[in-house]
Amino acid sequence: MEPVTGADNTFLVANTTQLVVSNDVATGVTEVRVRGRWGGELRAATARALRACFAENPQAVIVDLAQLSDPDGDSAATWCTGHRFAASRSPGSVLVLCDTPAAVLHRLQGAPSGRAIGLAMSIPQARARLRRPAWAYHEHLDLPAHPDSARRARLLIDDACQLLRLPRHRGPAQLIMSEFVANAVRHAGSDLRAAVSSRGGYLHLAVQDQHAAMPQLIDPYRYPPAAFIERGAGLRFVQAIAHAWGSLPSRAGKVVWATLAVDAR
C-alpha cells in the first residue's frame, strides 16, 4: 500500500517494500527505513511519508538510509525539504539521517538546510543522542481489548485536561480518544495503549494496537445520513474535530493519532 494523505488533515501511512515506518507512541520517535534505488516513485512516496510523520508532531523522525541506493545523492533535496517542513510545521521535531550514503552526504553539505540535518551512524546511536522530549505532559495507559477501556481512556483525558487547564478541549479530546479505543477494541481486538501528551501548542492523542490494518475513512457522500451514523461516524468526528489525524505503523501493529490545537484558549 502507498503512504496516503487523504483529506487536508488526514495522514495514513502503511508500510511498503521500499518504505518501512515504525512509530513509538511512548517516546514520540518515528523510524523510517528507505530501501532500494532512489527514483521518482520512491521520492514521491518518501515525501508523503515524511509529511505524514511530521504532521504528528513527533520528537524526531529518524531515517535509516543503510539500504538506500542513491549513487548520485539525488535524495538530498528530499531530506532538505523534509527538514524545512519539520521546522515550519512541527517546531521542536527533528530529522535525523542514519548511515547516509557518501553521495547524499556530499550534496547535503552543499545546502544550508542540509547542513542543519542531524546525522548518525545508526538508529541506536540516533536514539541515544535524542534528549528526553520536553513535552509539558505525557501519560499513557495500557488497556485490554475490553469495551470498558474506552471509559478508562476517557478518564486519562479527563486528568490531562484538568492538569493542563484545558476544560474547553475536554469533550473533543474525550470523543477522539473514545472513538480510537472503540475502533481498536472492535477491529483489532488486541491489548492497546492509550497515550496523551502536550506537544507544543497541540494536545496529542494516540492509541496503539496490535493490528496492522489502517483505519478506513468512510466517504459520507456515498451513504445517506442514517447509514452514515451507522458506519464510520467515529472517524468522521475525529476528522472534523482534530487539527490533524492519521495512522502510522508501529513495531507490533499501528498507532492511530490525532492532534488538537490548544493554543487559543
Add this chain to the structure above:
Amino acid sequence: MSAADDGPAPPAGSVTVSAQVIGRTLHIAVAGDLAFEARDVLDGIPGRWLTAQVRHVVLDVAEVGFCDATGLRLLAHTLTVSREHGASFTLRNPSDHLCWLLGLAGATRLLRSVTDNLSEREQSLRDRELLADERDRLLDERRDRVEAHQVWEDLREDLANERERKLDRRDQES
C-alpha cells in the same frame, strides 16, 4: 500505568436506563455515558418497552454526561424504531455536548424533535391559557346570571309582599 496494576476491569457500562409507560407515553431516562462501553446495556432500547398502546416515546438525556458515535447510533435507532412503531419521538434535555455532537453528525433531525416538542409545549401552554380565559368568562357569565336571578327573585318577593299587603287591606276594608 498499566491495566494489570488497576486490577480487573469493572462491569461494562457506566450507564443506567429506566423506563416507564404513563398513559400512551413511554418515558425512557438514561444516566451516565452514552458510549461504546455501554453498548450492551443500551441494546434493545426502546424495543423492549414498546407496547401497542405506546404512541409517544420520550428519551430523557438530562443525566447523560458524554456521548460518542455509539451513543449517537442509539439515539438514531430509537428515533427510527419509534417512528416505525407509529409513535412520535422526543429527545428531552440534551446537553450542550450532545447538541454539539448532533450538529457535527448532521443529525439535527433529532434536535428538531426537541424543537417540535418545544413548539408543542408552547402551543399546549397557549391552549391552556385560552381555556383558562374561557373558563373565567363562563364563570363571570354565571355570576351575572346568578345576580340577575337574585334581583328577579327579590323583585318577585317584593311584588308578592305588595300583593299580600293589598289583600290584607282589602280584607280589612270589607
